[in-house]
Amino acid sequence: MSVLIGKVPVDPPLILAPMAGVTDRDFRLIIRRIGGVGVVTMEFISSRALVGGYPKTLELMEFCEEERPLSIQIYGSDVDTMVEAARTVEQLGPDICDINMGCPANKVLAGCAGAALMGDLKLAEKMVGSVRKAISIPLTVKFRLGLNDTCRNYIELGKICEANGAAAVAMHARTAKQMFRGDAEWPEIARLKEALSIPVFGNGDVRAPEDALRMMAETGCDGVMIGRGATKNPWLFQQIAARMEGSSVTEPTVADRRDLILTHFQRVAEREEGRFALHKLRKFTGWYTHGLPHGRKLRQRINELPDVESFLRAVEEFFEEILEEAA
Ligand SMILES: Cc1cc2nc3c(=O)[nH]c(=O)nc-3n(C[C@H](O)[C@H](O)[C@H](O)COP(=O)(O)O)c2cc1C
Structure with missing residues (x-):
């Protein structure tokens, strides 16, 4: 079409x-x-x-x-x-x-x-x-x-x-x-x-x-x-x-979501300067973690993180936790 x-x-x-x-x-x-x-x-x-x-x-x-x-x-x-x-x-x-x-x-x-x-x-x-x-x-x-x-x-x-x-x-x-x-x-x-x-x-x-x-x-x-x-x-x-096309819809796995978020955030971190990068990462984390278990906890935690490095670490830990729970 x-x-x-x-x-x-x-x-x-x-x-x-x-x-x-x-x-x-x-x-x-x-x-x-x-x-x-x-x-x-x-x-x-x-x-x-x-x-x-x-x-x-x-x-x-x-x-x-x-x-x-x-x-x-x-x-x-x-x-x-x-x-x-x-x-x-x-x-x-x-x-x-x-x-x-x-x-x-x-x-x-x-x-x-x-x-x-x-x-x-x-x-x-x-x-x-x-x-x-x-x-x-x-x-x-x-x-x-x-x-x-x-x-x-x-x-x-x-x-x-x-x-x-x-x-x-x-x-x-x-x-x-x-x-x-x-x-x-x-x-x-x-x-x-x-x-x-x-x-x-x-x-x-x-x-x-x-x-x-x-x-x-x-x-x-x-x-x-x-x-x-x-x-x-x-x-x-x-x-x-x-x-x-009449095919069935596949849902992304938690690992797919993690990979997408981390790839996106790495790019933002490389490209944007500190404060602006943090603002953008917070905004996208809110959207990307919508509906995920413990998403709200992560969203609260990231408001207090001072820099991009700790932010990225928090997102990685968040996904490690849900992947472990699911294993
Ligand atoms: C954060 C944000 C920024 C937007 N910026 C623009 C824009 O630059 N130009 C525009 O025509 N519409 C803009 N819109 C409106 C969207 O293009 C769209 O018309 C609106 O969100 C309704 O569609 P949706 O229900 O699929 O979101 C923006 C919407 C949002 C939420």
Whole structure:
């Protein structure tokens, strides 16, 4: 089962959602190596920072061949800056460029970027059309249902994207005001799919393989985009792909989990500096140990550990303990 975004095959039709502070190159590679993912997306990139050539931003944008197909998401409110940023993105050579019109964070909204564009469809239209003309790789747009319940204009925005040359859209089926509250409203994904001819990727609350199959069956969407579900279970894409092929789903063993966590954490430790590395490791430990025996004890313990070395030792000991208990 495969979907085309422009000429890029998305096979299987599953996309790793952009997540700031999460979908960095280490995490993208982990997901890609496990398999079952059609496209991986970079965390969002500020068009202003990109055009300004900030070293930290350029560093965030490094990727390797093994990650392909890869999408780079940019955000901003100024059309000329977005055009220039998209041109720079294209030069870096990703497969897809995505525009963020769904971010509800105040910092982004205050700059009239992200979901704020859903409150100014004229600007959104100009942005999609201008960026489209500036680049030759496929352009996609990710948005929400609207700004709030009184402004649910996702069908209008979807049509604008389609008319201005977007190759596909992804919709997180909540309003910006909702942030992550309540349930994602999948029936709205079905409505968007009905209204458009370009591929529609449904997004929101896919946590298990059955959720992805159910979303596709209930909404008719062309593919599924997954964010948080992949942080708690990086095997999720592989499991969904297996279900799509009619194969049975295999659960990772405790040893698989240990290997994945330690490989990921070694990379973070090599790449990031002390405090930042510790912050990232704590965040991922919370997700990765979700549902494991004694996970809570480890999560409490790591809050007190002063450095990366003791952190890694604690994680190793934690797994030794559960593997011994299971033996
Ligand atoms: C930590 C975090 C960071 C996120 N960063 C971005 C981002 O950079 N760009 C974006 O379009 N959406 C971002 N999102 C939203 C996700 O891409 C996705 O739309 C949302 O989490 C709903 O999907 P899910 O239920 O599969 O997680 C972020 C979500 C989370 C939890």
